[in-house]
Structures are given as C-alpha cells and as structure tokens.
Amino acid sequence: MSATATDARVESAAELADDARAALRSLVLALADSKRVLGLRYSDRMLGAPTLEAGIAASSMAQDEWGHARLTYAMLGDFGDDPKALEHERPAAEYRSHPALDAGFDSWADFIACILLVDTALAVQYGALVESRYTPAHNRVQKMLDEERFHFQYAAGWVRRMAAVPEVRDELAASLARYLPQALQWLGDDDGPASRRLVDQGLVSASPSALRARFLARVGPVLVDADLARGLGLSRRDGGEWLVSQSLSFDGWNEEARRSGGALDEQTAARARGDKNRALLMD
C-alpha cells in the first residue's frame, strides 16, 4: 500500500474498497444505534432525579444523544443505506447498540456509571473519526464531541458526589464494575480484520488498544479522585500509562456487531423505532 493511497482524503464511501467500506459502515451503525438507545436510557432518568437540575440536564443529554444518533444515521446514506429505514424499520436483532445498554438502569448509580464509562467510550470512538481520511465525518463528529464534554463533567461531578455518600458509594462501585469491562471491550479487538482494516486505511486514527488507553486516561483521574480506581483494578504506571488488572477476552466476539452475545429486546427496539407514532412519521 502506497503512502499516497492511505493519505488521500476520501470524500465518499464509494471510493473505498469493499472490505474497508463494510468495516466503516459497521462502526458508524454501531455508533448510531448506541446513541439512539443511550438517549432512550437517559430519558428514563429525566423524572425522579435527585435534584431538579440533574433531571433537566438528563433530559437535555437525552436530546443530545438522539441528535447525535440522527446525525450518525444520516452519514450512512453515503454507504447506500436508507437512513429512515435504519431508524424506523429494523427488528431488534439487527440493532448494533452497545451491549451495556441492553438492560435499562436500575438506579441513579447505573445512570451515572453508564455516562462516565459507556458514553465516554462512545465519545473516544467518535474521536477516532475526527482525523479519519473519510472527511464527511469530520464536522459532524466535532460538534458531538463538544456536547459530550458536558456529559463527562456531569458524570464526573456525580461520581465525586456519590462516592462521598456512604449509603450509595458501594452501589456506585458495583455499577462501575459492571460497565467498565463492557466499555473497554466494545472498543474492539486489535486483531480483528475489520479493526485492522480501519486503522490500516486511515479511516480511524487509533487502534482499539490505543483507544482504550485514551479512554482510561480520561476516566481514570475521576475514579482516582473518588478513591474508586483501586477497587476497579485500575492503576497508573509511574504517572503514565493506565493499567487494568482484568484481562479482556474476545472469545466469541462478533466484530461486526461489537458484542459477544445477547441482543437488544424488542420492546426497547420498538421505542427506538418510534412504533407508537409510526402513522405520524413524516418524510
């Protein structure tokens, strides 16, 4: 592969080789579906939040996520997809949403842990598209990442606050422990053919392992501040690289679906598709 071939800007997905185009489409669809379901899960926390301001912010973040999903689905028009059909006509089994979102939140702790870990993992993966050779991603992605800074601050503030409340600290630690391995794994397998193709072709700017390092560098300081890092097996080598004690297994990993099993349930997919208002859909 010549340097020229992997440096040149790609203005349309049609310019990509079949396998590279399929890998990028899978990634973009996984991001879009994850954003859509994430917004649904956030919306479940708009009412009954601990404070009025926290509920208002949850509502706003839910809208952000649906906006991000809409922008991301729209990108797939360039891959020969009908974005409207992707949004409104797929069965649950075809959703590529993050497996950590298959279940709803049982508690405020789940909500906060999910924002810190799953939303940040998505933001880190989006970040790898900012420097992609595939230029249609650039502007859209940067706007999303600007909004995601507030989501991260929200999660960081609540993690600090909850960690200081003895009655909810353990619950938060348990939620974080459940989401952390899923957030890390979702960033992908370095040895997966699609991951390698995306990196080789300059369609993403970093390998899955490099993205995990970015992710840990972002969430690690928050967890250290809250004295929760050690319990999660998270440490830092001499002020540099972040390490996780638990190794990731990619046995049974479906690279295209970005999961090792399970699926979104039909009830959630029906909400994501907007089935109840299908008769009112506008072109």
Next chain:
Amino acid sequence: MIEPVFEVFARKTRGEPLRHIGFINAADGDLARVYAWKTYDEQNWDEMCVIPRSAIIPVDPQESQFVTMMGRDAEQELVHSAGTGSYGGGEVTR
C-alpha cells in the same frame, strides 16, 4: 444534603455586558457549569458564567435583594426547597 447556590450570568455577543439570567443549585463548580448550560441553553449565548452566591459581596448588605441572607442556613433552605421540595427523587439528596 444541601447544595450551594450558583448565580448564572451570560451575554449574547462579545462586548455585551454579562447579565444575570438565573440561578441553579449544584454540588460543585463542575456540576454547576453543566446545569447552567443545560438549563439556560434555549438561547444562543456567546458566554455563560456561574458564580457561587457565597462569593458575591453586597456593597450594602441591607439593600441587597438576593444576597441579603447570603451564607445563612435559612436562605439556603429556602432556595433549595423552592427548586426541589416537591420534586420527588431523593435517592441521593437528603
């Protein structure tokens, strides 16, 4: 758990004076920034700031309308209950 009050100021264009647009309750400055942005984002602000109410020093405490009771529990409770008293939730706030 009582959250401090943060006053929210914003301007629409560069050069326009900051003006007071409201207040929010937040546990710390980070959450105050998020809440302010998410609560008052219906307009296209050029800049928004949050200031802990406790940092405002009234020139004449007797005449100050919104910081007269600054720092006193009674005022904190009044503001807090006005925002969240009938809201439910309470998983964390006590």
